[in-house]
Amino acid sequence: MKQNAVVKKRRGGRPRKSDNSDTRQALLDVACQEFAGRGLEGARVDRIAKLANVNKQLVYHYFGSKDELYIAVLEEAYRNIREQEHALDLAGLPAHDAMRVLIEFSFDYLDRNREFVALVTDENTHMGEHLNGSTQLEPMNRPIIEMIRETLERGDFKAGLDPFQVYLSIAALSFFYFSNAFTLSRIFGRDLLEYSSVAERRRHVVDFAMSALTKT
Known part of the structure; x- marks a missing residue:
């Protein structure tokens, strides 16, 4: 930047x-x-x-003020990820491929934009109080849930999946890894931010999520 x-x-x-x-x-x-x-x-x-x-x-x-600048930074961070998700054009892909692309993107975005992880983690230490000052964030973030809903409805996925819960699970699988990579690296004695470790985790996240969502 x-x-x-x-x-x-x-x-x-x-x-x-x-x-x-x-x-x-x-x-x-x-x-x-x-x-x-x-x-x-x-x-x-x-x-x-x-x-x-x-x-x-x-x-x-x-x-x-500094707090208002902080809110603007958070809004910009969320706007960026949502714009890039929209650009994936999931509706133009077969449903199974679309879900895989979204999962891959969710992981890759955090890998490329680790400041996003840091910003969200910091705001959580403030219990999300600054996000309450934004009128943009809820309408800005709502479309990703609808994108997942539409993909689930037209694909051969397990019945009864809640698109909001699916979003939380996809996000958590990747976010936890990057937000805790330093402590996890120390306690398990392996560098989780080294290229091969990140690649290994990416494969696991994609396969694990797709297995959980797809009918057997």
Whole structure:
């Protein structure tokens, strides 16, 4: 992700609209890394502004407060994963293939975006209180349940599966692995973030989930 952004100016010194958008996005990108690495409590507005190469006051101009910036980062994180899920176009695939693609994507996304794991874990330590301040998250996240429902209904899967419970199970199989990889690596004496370990876990998650969902 971008770590620096310079506010470009017109000759009169006023930022262009596109520059405003670029600056806001640069702050979100830097803040995502800051909150993921240090948590809400450890993150500092001064450091975020410095890394984004902007005046500290611009943080408050765009977001109002550190907590509001944190909420915006969480919204951006969820928006990104949901947009990528939508782009999978599961409805255009045979149901069995669609479910496998979704499970693979869910694992791969967390592997590629471990800051997402850190952000969600941090917000859970705050009991999800900041998500209560967002009106975007529920409608933003609802479509994934409908995508799973539609896939289950048109495929040869076990009867009576609840799409919400299926989503939770798919998410948990991968999220637990990455959110606890450091402690699990220590207590079992193996590096779970090493490439072959991640690949092994991916195969297991996909096969385990598909076996659980598919009629025998």
